[in-house]
Amino acid sequence: MxxxxxxxxxxxxxxxxxxxxxxxxxxxxxxxxxxxxxxxxxxxxxxxxxxxxxxxxxxxxxxxxxxxxxxxxxxxxxxxxxxxxxxxxxxxxxxxxxxxxxxxxxxxxxxxxxxxxxxxxxxxxxxxxxxxxxxxxxxxxxxxxxxxxxxxxxxxxxxxxEYCARYEAFFAPAMLEGLTIGVYQHSTVGRDVIADLLATLGAEVVRLGRAECFIPVDTEALRPEDEELVRGWGAERRFDALVSADGDADRPLIADGEGRFLRGDLVGALTAAYLGADTVVTPVTSNSALERCGLFQRVVRTKVGSPFVIAGMAEAQAGGAQTVVGFEANGGTLLGSAVERHGRRLAALPTRDAMLPILAVLATVARSDETLASLVARQGFAVALSSRLPNVPQERSSIFIAALGDEASQVSRIAFAARGGIVARNGCDGLRLTFNDGTSVHYRASGNAPELRVYVEAENPEGAEILLQEGMRFAESWIAAMPNNELVG
Known part of the structure; x- marks a missing residue:
């Protein structure tokens, strides 16, 4: 251009x-x-x-x-x-x-x-x-x-x-009383808003990690140093949860008291359940457990990106859905319809928001006798991890994904043979591969940067980590072998 x-x-x-x-x-x-x-x-x-x-x-x-x-x-x-x-x-x-x-x-x-x-x-x-x-x-x-x-x-x-008043009017004044919440402030533009709102709603707030320089916190691919920081804070003192957001505060980060981060799609599901949603709208990269958990009458899948989720929410409402909540695997949550609870009304806000899911998840913890860790454990979500290969132009990602999606190609024939091979492909956005052992890998080119996103699901954390590294190495080796943007063989 x-x-x-x-x-x-x-x-x-x-x-x-x-x-x-x-x-x-x-x-x-x-x-x-x-x-x-x-x-x-x-x-x-x-x-x-x-x-x-x-x-x-x-x-x-x-x-x-x-x-x-x-x-x-x-x-x-x-x-x-x-x-x-x-x-x-x-x-x-x-x-x-x-x-x-x-x-x-x-x-x-x-x-x-x-x-x-x-x-x-x-x-x-x-x-x-x-x-x-x-x-x-x-x-x-x-x-x-x-x-x-x-x-x-x-x-x-x-x-x-007005943004703060929106949530102060919907959530009960002392809703978070008794909870101690760490707020990882880094350089998110919402760092003071988040901390102030939590304190207004009764939580004891501990402000942590405020930075003078910009820190690129990605809720889908956390930096190891961010994970280490939050685990360290969790080990130093008792927290009921630790929370944060990305740079423009439209995607949340929530960790349990020990500093273990929740996947964004689980955060979205807990938020939708708290709000009593009958329909959730979410991209294909969100956890496959959403259809199995029994929390929602309908789960609508879209391509990745808030414009697609917004369009899906509008279609769901036109089709008769009453309470519609959208969310992405990155945690950004969109409220497609107004919600009323205990005489309090929360107007629709069909754009990604970090504050609503943070408050909804903490409110769920506050009204239960469970810790956030135990609440998460009983949701039955598959263990899902994600990462990215940096410095991969979109055209090279597209060639790799197209070859992997072609059942006759060399890359497709040898892919993940140790897992029994590929038994299903979903090309809604990028390519999701399901293997004979029940695990899955999803590849898609980032829409925001020259990088290949890699998402995996497995039965346990160890298996998910092994699969993520396997998926990353597989993509990296094949992309590196591309001469003139064409796959070898």
Missing amino acids: LIGGFDVSSLKFGTSGLRGLVTDLVGLPAYSFVRAFCAMIAEIGAEGAGREVLIGRDLRASSPEIAGQCACAVADAGLYPIDCGAVPTPALAMMAMRRRVAAIMVTGSHIPEDRNGLKFYLPSGEIDKAAEERILNWHARLSLSAMPAVSAKAGRIEALA
Whole structure:
């Protein structure tokens, strides 16, 4: 992709928003994509939309500069930029939906600090894949080659107060009384919001690991140093749970008192059960136990990415579902319909949110006589692990996955022979392989970075770890053997 004569090919829409290298995004590229977004808003005539565009950001070093360039683009498009400052993505989305305006979140979420991105919201919520295509088309049509040298003056709105009030009004005031919760603050933009809300609802809160530099905490592929930190805190003192979130606080991290992290899909399932959901919507990468656990009337599977989950929730509601909760394997939880409990109402918020699952899981613990560890143990989830192969371009991932999906290919014929071979394939998003011994491996190219995601399920932790390493080595060896993007043999 050329912008102003420069190649910015790292920029692309992935599972949630536009992302790429900071060097490819800052300046004219950020400006031009926001101008395209504003042009799309005018084209579709977003129903009831005001002329404001809210702008929020995470705590990356590059985010304030990019947010300023977004404000300039909004003003040049004839709209009014409103600065919401450093704020969790769900808080920004909630404010935009309430005010019936568009919003832009400057965030790279969990990816390294040398990358950043933009998430776009219409008054109805997060944009879908069709809107992404409209933005790309407008970007090509505008073909901007320069941006103004003068920065725009933006208004200012506080978005956090209503977000906190949302949960203070739904959950009972002393709901978490008696619980001691560690909050791993690192560099998530929600670090103080999470701690303050938990304290407001009665928990004893211990703030841990606050960082001055950005830390890329990925809820699907935790860094060993993060796992070691949390286990160490769990060993030092008694906690009922330890919690955190990713960079823009739309994906939660929850660990039991000993520092063992819960899988995001289990967090989503516990949240949906607490809210009394009859239907859950979740990608194919979420645990296969969801269909077996008996907690929900219906489980709807989608491709990976919040736009697909949002579309699935809308379809489920149109089909008669009453209480719809969406979640991803990364833990991001979306509330597709309003929920009422004990005379308290929680409005729908169809965008990924870290705060709701953290509160719902802790509330489940607080009202039971079980520890979080024992609560998790009796859910009967298969042991699932995930990791990633970095520096693998999407085209190489695609070639590998296509060959593995072809029953006649060499890679497919020899794959995982020690496990009795492949007995089933699911190509809904990437490729999920089920083996004769009942285990499974799922490969898919990341939508946000040049890496291959690897997900596994097995009967026990040791088996899952062995399978994950086996799956990683298998993919790494075959991808390394590709000359000129073609598989050997």
